[in-house]
Amino acid sequence: MALSHVTGPTETPLFEGTIGDALHAAAQRWPERQALVSHHQNIRLSYADLLDQAQSFALGLVDLGLKPGDRVGIWAPNCVEWTITQFATALAGLVLVNINPDYRPRELEYALNKVGCKALVLARKSKFSNYVDMVKTLVSESRVPDLQKMVLIGAGKQDGFYLFEDIVDDGKKQTLERLDQIQAKLNPKDPINIQFTSGTTGAPKGATLTHRNILNNAYFTGLAQNLGPEDKLCIPVPLYHCFGMVMGSLACCLHGSTAIYASEKFEPGAVLATLAREKCTAVYGVPTMFIAMLDHPEFGSFDLSTLRTGVMAGSPCPIEVMKRVISDMNMSEVTIGYGMTETSPISFQTAKDDPLDKRVSTVGRVHPHVEVKIVDKYGKTTQRGVKGELCTRGYSVMTGYWNDDEKTNEAIDEDGWMHTGDLAVIDEDDYCDIVGRVKDMLIRGGENIFPREIEDFLFTHEDIAEAQVFGVPDKKYGEEVCAWIRLKPGAKLTDADVKAYCKDEIAHFKIPRHIRFVDEFPLTVTGKVKKNVMRKEMSEDLSRV
Numbered sequence: 001m002a003l004s005h006v007t008g009p010t011e012t013p014l015f016e017g018t019i020g021d022a023l024h025a026a027a028q029r030w031p032e033r034q035a036l037v038s039h040h041q042n043i044r045l046s047y048a049d050l051l052d053q054a055q056s057f058a059l060g061l062v063d064l065g066l067k068p069g070d071r072v073g074i075w076a077p078n079c080v081e082w083t084i085t086q087f088a089t090a091l092a093g094l095v096l097v098n099i100n101p102d103y104r105p106r107e108l109e110y111a112l113n114k115v116g117c118k119a120l121v122l123a124r125k126s127k128f129s130n131y132v133d134m135v136k137t138l139v140s141e142s143r144v145p146d147l148q149k150m151v152l153i154g155a156g157k158q159d160g161f162y163l164f165e166d167i168v169d170d171g172k173k174q175t176l177e178r179l180d181q182i183q184a185k186l187n188p189k190d191p192i193n194i195q196f197t198s199g200t201t202g203a204p205k206g207a208t209l210t211h212r213n214i215l216n217n218a219y220f221t222g223l224a225q226n227l228g229p230e231d232k233l234c235i236p237v238p239l240y241h242c243f244g245m246v247m248g249s250l251a252c253c254l255h256g257s258t259a260i261y262a263s264e265k266f267e268p269g270a271v272l273a274t275l276a277r278e279k280c281t282a283v284y285g286v287p288t289m290f291i292a293m294l295d296h297p298e299f300g301s302f303d304l305s306t307l308r309t310g311v312m313a314g315s316p317c318p319i320e321v322m323k324r325v326i327s328d329m330n331m332s333e334v335t336i337g338y339g340m341t342e343t344s345p346i347s348f349q350t351a352k353d354d355p356l357d358k359r360v361s362t363v364g365r366v367h368p369h370v371e372v373k374i375v376d377k378y379g380k381t382t383q384r385g386v387k388g389e390l391c392t393r394g395y396s397v398m399t400g401y402w403n404d405d406e407k408t409n410e411a412i413d414e415d416g417w418m419h420t421g422d423l424a425v426i427d428e429d430d431y432c433d434i435v436g437r438v439k440d441m442l443i444r445g446g447e448n449i450f451p452r453e454i455e456d457f458l459f460t461h462e463d464i465a466e467a468q469v470f471g472v473p474d475k476k477y478g479e480e481v482c483a484w485i486r487l488k489p490g491a492k493l494t495d496a497d498v499k500a501y502c503k504d505e506i507a508h509f510k511i512p513r514h515i516r517f518v519d520e521f522p523l524t525v526t527g528k529v530k531k532n533v534m535r536k537e538m539s540e541d542l543s544r545v
Helices: 019-027 047-063 078-092 105-115 129-139 164-171 177-185 211-224 240-253 268-277 287-294 321-327 356-361 407-413 450-457 496-502 532-541
Strands: 005-007 034-038 043-046 070-074 095-097 117-120 149-152 191-196 204-209 232-234 258-261 282-285 309-312 333-341 348-349 372-375 389-395 418-426 433-436 443-446 447-449 466-475 476-489 513-515
Touching: 005 333, 005 407, 019 047, 019 078, 019 240, 034 078, 047 164, 047 177, 047 418, 047 450, 070 078, 070 105, 070 496, 078 177, 078 240, 078 282, 095 105, 105 129, 117 129, 117 418, 129 149, 149 164, 164 466, 191 211, 204 211, 211 240, 211 333, 211 348, 232 240, 240 258, 240 282, 268 348, 282 287, 287 466, 321 356, 321 418, 348 372, 372 418, 407 418, 418 513, 433 450, 443 466, 443 476, 447 450, 450 466, 450 476, 450 496, 476 532, 496 513, 513 532
Parallel strands: 034 258, 070 095, 070 117, 095 191, 117 149, 232 258, 232 282, 282 309, 309 333, 476 513
Antiparallel strands: 005 372, 034 043, 191 204, 333 348, 372 389, 389 418, 418 433, 443 447, 466 476
């Protein structure tokens, strides 16, 4: 029987240039084509505009004394300035450090110090945070010794901060020769981006990515959707994550498409209105975002007839949600993607011509120039159809975790395989199904239980909108099955109803013993459910009973 080891096609060569090369090429091929549309800012930029502003800001950063290899943080919600900073730092050879907009002072301090940020581009505030006050406190208390320059987005002077708009204006007075000299010395394999992983244990780690990593992944992700100059891609996922800045902004640049931001953070109504108003052809999101759009009370009033494709990724997608996205949102060519920050991110993606059953039940086949295998607990490659840990190798694997050899060596073995921690199965037709996380698997009385299987079953109940399953400590069985359930509007269910629905349909040991009905789940900024938070809260509650 064949082994669970697949390699993507290599007919299309890898792009061996820099992000600056890609932006120059886009501005030359599609100068008047809209590159960026930000609805909440009422800003539209052509590719010629984007190149001009990115070059000006890059020169301004150089004038501040920043040199190639220096780290520059970006701490802001989705906005045009975020993307200008992304391209400007690449043009100047500076390493962009993505900082979660929801970070609090201690988390910000850790991130800036971990990678030695010399400059920080930041928004003034968000709905829940005053960024300026937090940075001022850290600086005044000398808690971020490497930080030398702060650049503030938006109008209005602030002591100790440069203004974004001033640096762009000052940059236009400079010649481009200095940038050309920097560009000439840049290598596609140079680190250009650091993204902090949101691991559930330990401090965040800075995954370090190169031009080559993220440009090629962006290209092939867009290619699988058949993106082109006539496409308009709505990007409600955060730019600070690979989903937004790589699969979104960079993919648009490489394929000449328009990147559209509906709001600073995901708001289902704002996204639906933007999709209709701009006649978008594509939209991205994690499953929870698509569920929120589909459940919006005014969903039926928005004209989504121009939609055809997009990517759903970030966490496993319930099959019924995928079917509704295809039928109710007209996304007949929507793709499912799987990957992780450390692999730039996508490793598997469905294709528009895949059979429907494969498109709704798998994450597709392996990406070009990427190699994947499934291994058992002893590190041996499994046979097809056998569960194991997914390992990835190829151009997309990060250079490592910034300044953390120990964690890098734990994740990437001596043969270059990135151990993802995800449990997967590869079938005889090379399609991959992600069945859970190695650490999420629970063992009840010796039985291995995979939460994803139970979640998918619970989702088939007509009154259940979402379900999250995890293990909690149990004196008798070691672990017990727990389910948090969000009901559809107006629906009413009891614990007994749920257990009765499961009886005779799934094995008795998989039926949730503990059930909690909730209005929402704790989420990361990218829309991933925080099972570790749910597990901790439920375990503490049960211990008091």
